[in-house]
Amino acid sequence: MPITEQLSHTDLERLALDRVVPALLTHGFYFVDGLLGEVAGAAVLDEVKGMHGSGALHDGRLAGSAPGVQRRTIRGDKTAWVSGSERGCEAIGFLLNLIDRLISVCAGRLGNKVIRERSQAMVACYPGNGAGYVKHVDNPNGDGRRLTCIYYLNKNWNVKEHGGVLRIFPDGKAYVADIKPLFDRLLVFWSDRRNPHEVQPSFSTRYAITVWYFDSEERAEAKRRFQKVTATTHSRTAGPPDCEKTLPPGV
Secondary structure (H helix, E strand, O other), X not given: OOOOOOOOHHHHHHHHHHHHHHHHHHOOEEEEEOOOOHHHHHHHHHHHHHHXXXXXXXXXXXXXXOOOOOHHHOEOOEEEEEXXXXXXXXXXXXXXXXXXXXXXXXXXXXXXXXXXXXXXEEEEEEOOOOEEEEEEOOOOOOOOEEEEXXXXXXXXXXXXXXXXXXXXXXOOOOOOEEEOOEOOEEEEEEOOOOOOEEEEEEOOOEEEEEEEEEEHHHHHHHHHXXXXXXXXXXXXXXXXXXXXXXXXXOO
């Protein structure tokens, strides 16, 4: 559904309560087109392209693969983590604030889990050399991630020519969902085992920004487990940096 350049509180509530929440509860995912509008969306794209051109993006991390498995056979993206408050990330910050407002409205209607915080934003680029990301689950082991939100930035994207589809395999469903990574599109889905998904090979530069919203109780327990592990092994695991933002009150 197209959204105007300026989302009012009423528009945001209507989007959250009439569309996002029912779709998540029924299908496990939802996407909205025209989230920011052409001008604001283009400003976000310019900032992401600037990060890419400056060399700020680095090979995406893995949570722990088998010995001898090359990273690029699993994921071929380059990423950077931002809060949106950095110099040169003003438009990204505007986007994150809007998504925060949307999720804060949804949060109390998605069951008995408390969603109060999110990760930093992961800016990602698939460089267009056939890179993708094999089928995986964002949160297979209870790390606290409850909702995945992906904002796409790819103008004039032709799936037949460029590939790059995000394919969701909804758990227990007899179908798959193919999401095109189109400019100014926001995708929201459950982060846990309900939504295994993959990024199919991309043959043109493909940009996206992802944030994860946390189940507060599960996140706290995951931190406790992590602290016990690091106390004895000093190991690190992949995933969103331990730098979180508290959501604003529901609008």
